[in-house]
Amino acid sequence: MLKLHNVCKSYEGKSQVTALAGIDLAIGVGEMVAIMGPSGSGKSTLLNLMGGLDIPTSGEVLVSGKDLARSNEKERSLYRRSQISYIFQAYHLMPTLKVNQNVALPLHLAGVSSGEISRQVARVLQEVGLVARANHLPDELSGGERQRVAIARALVTGAPLLLADEPTGNLDSARGEEILNLLRSIHRERGTTIVMVTHDHHAASACDRLIKLRDGRVEGDSALGGKQ
Numbered sequence: 001m002l003k004l005h006n007v008c009k010s011y012e013g014k015s016q017v018t019a020l021a022g023i024d025l026a027i028g029v030g031e032m033v034a035i036m037g038p039s040g041s042g043k044s045t046l047l048n049l050m051g052g053l054d055i056p057t058s059g060e061v062l063v064s065g066k067d068l069a070r071s072n073e074k075e076r077s078l079y080r081r082s083q084i085s086y087i088f089q090a091y092h093l094m095p096t097l098k099v100n101q102n103v104a105l106p107l108h109l110a111g112v113s114s115g116e117i118s119r120q121v122a123r124v125l126q127e128v129g130l131v132a133r134a135n136h137l138p139d140e141l142s143g144g145e146r147q148r149v150a151i152a153r154a155l156v157t158g159a160p161l162l163l164a165d166e167p168t169g170n171l172d173s174a175r176g177e178e179i180l181n182l183l184r185s186i187h188r189e190r191g192t193t194i195v196m197v198t199h200d201h202h203a204a205s206a207c208d209r210l211i212k213l214r215d216g217r218v219e220g221d222s223a224l225g226g227k228q
């Protein structure tokens with residue numbers, strides 16, 4: 001699904017920072033992959049390149065054979081809308097919209113009809129166990145519930161690749177476990193490919209594969225059991 005060839009990313013500023021220094025990786029359809037590494041090792045930069053939010057300084061980011069690095073902004077925007085969904089540590093929900101409106105947002109932006117939006121939103125709220133909270137505002141919810149809203153919003157478009165940046169980073173271990181179980185069941189039931197950046201070894205152990213970064217390079221790449 002995704003192949004990176006000799007990907008480098010530098011940031012220009014007062015001094016040049018090399019965030020990624022030659023990454024070679026292939027991620028297959030239906031994999032659930034954890035990315036770990038020390039602070040500053042390039043994890044978020046790598047996730048942004050996979051999501052078409054940024055382009056590398058050199059190298060190729062191939063999606064189904066097409067190079068995102070050589071695509072224009074319009075093509076990358078289409079890729080982001082149709083292929084990618086994101087979840088973040090800080091949820092990034094719209095505070096003035098109710099749960100069902102937050103989840104509906106990507107479908108509104110895609111111009112989907114209101115009948116279809118209602119059906120899809122009801123379906124994903126059921127999937128994440130939040131039907132009873134549909135008319136609540138985000139600040140009336142617990143952290144775990146907010147992350148489940150963010151997951152519902154990510155699922156509603158049916159994108160095949162879910163990118164998650166520290167999805168359990170703000171949660172206690174019980175709530176974190178619920179989110180990991182939910183991601184695992186999405187992976188199993190829908191076949192969604194999931195790439196998750198985490199600092200937490202327990203979260204990583206929910207995945208099938210662990211990629212370790214250090215100083216912008218792949219330091220390790222190994223298969224994990226993946227909890228069933």
Ligand SMILES: Nc1ncnc2c1ncn2[C@@H]1O[C@H](COP(=O)(O)OP(=O)(O)OP(=O)(O)O)[C@@H](O)[C@H]1O
Pocket residue numbers: 011012013017018019037038039040041042043044045046
């Ligand atoms: N927009 C930017 N401008 C300049 N330097 C940046 C920018 N974004 C990231 N960097 C630098 O690139 C390197 C990699 O950053 P990145 O955020 O990818 O690391 P990370 O592994 O995700 O770190 P953390 O675990 O702390 O979030 C760091 O040295 C960082 O300071």
